[in-house]
């Protein structure tokens with residue numbers, strides 16, 4: 001009984017900040033939490049895109065400098081822009097001066113236009129921009145506008161004016177060094193950003209913790225595995241995943257790295273060996289190792305299926 005009381009007390013304490021954030025208004029209010037030094041992360045909810053979270057169910061980066069704020073990914077659109085600005089204002093007096101796009105998924109870049117109109121410079125790899133353009137029509141008429149309704153109004157695609165060539169690039173903004181590299185895992189053109197001085201990596205949608213990553217028809221788990229190995233080579237102290245809480249490499253490996261390894265080296269390998277797909281999928285339906293991940297039930301089967309089909313064609 002005593003244990004029960006303690007636990008419910010703890011649960012109440014954990015829930016209290018959430019309840020306060022929701023008081024009076026039902027709209028998700030992002031907050032920037034410090035990761036290390038001048039580096040902050042906005043950790044979005046791990047559920048789906050909803051009207052309440054206005055599509056901010058992903059993580060974003062905020063880096064403060066004396067010359068202006070660097071935003072890692074722009075958010076889902078025009079509506080979220082002022083919410084991000086308010087989160088930024090709590091940790092810096094400077095405006096958002098640069099937006100670095102490391103993602104091609106809708107809620108990572110459709111906020112570009114808003115920040116561009118506020119005077120920010122958008123920076124991205126050429127390949128990221130090319131992929132955003134290829135997905136723009138789909139994103140402007142897909143799940144995001146469906147979920148957001150009137151909160152999607154005023155959102156328009158906009159692209160980086162400063163485009164980086166190749167697969168890796170080192171830039172310095174406001175005295176902060178950022179090493180960018182393409183991952184091409186969740187979407188073609190996705191990238192990650194390493195801040196060597198602060199030892200933080202923003203992985204974009206390469207890494208998911210707390211929730212299961214999703215393999216879309218355009219995702220590439222082989223690229224994911226290779227990019228994850230490069231991330232392990234960097235071995236940062238702080239990992240800001242695309243979704244889920246700020247982590248270390250151990251958790252990133254457990255929730256994502258090991259899963260890419262399973263997809264490629266178990267499912268992909270079985271496809272290459274011409275094993276029957278239905279046998280392979282049912283043999284690995286029950287993966288105790290990954291069941292702690294949110295959305296396991298809705299994604300695991302699909303992920304195996306898409307990986308099998310991809311490797312069958314290779």
Ligand SMILES: [Zn+2]
Pocket residue numbers: 058105205242243
């Ligand atoms: Zn995502």
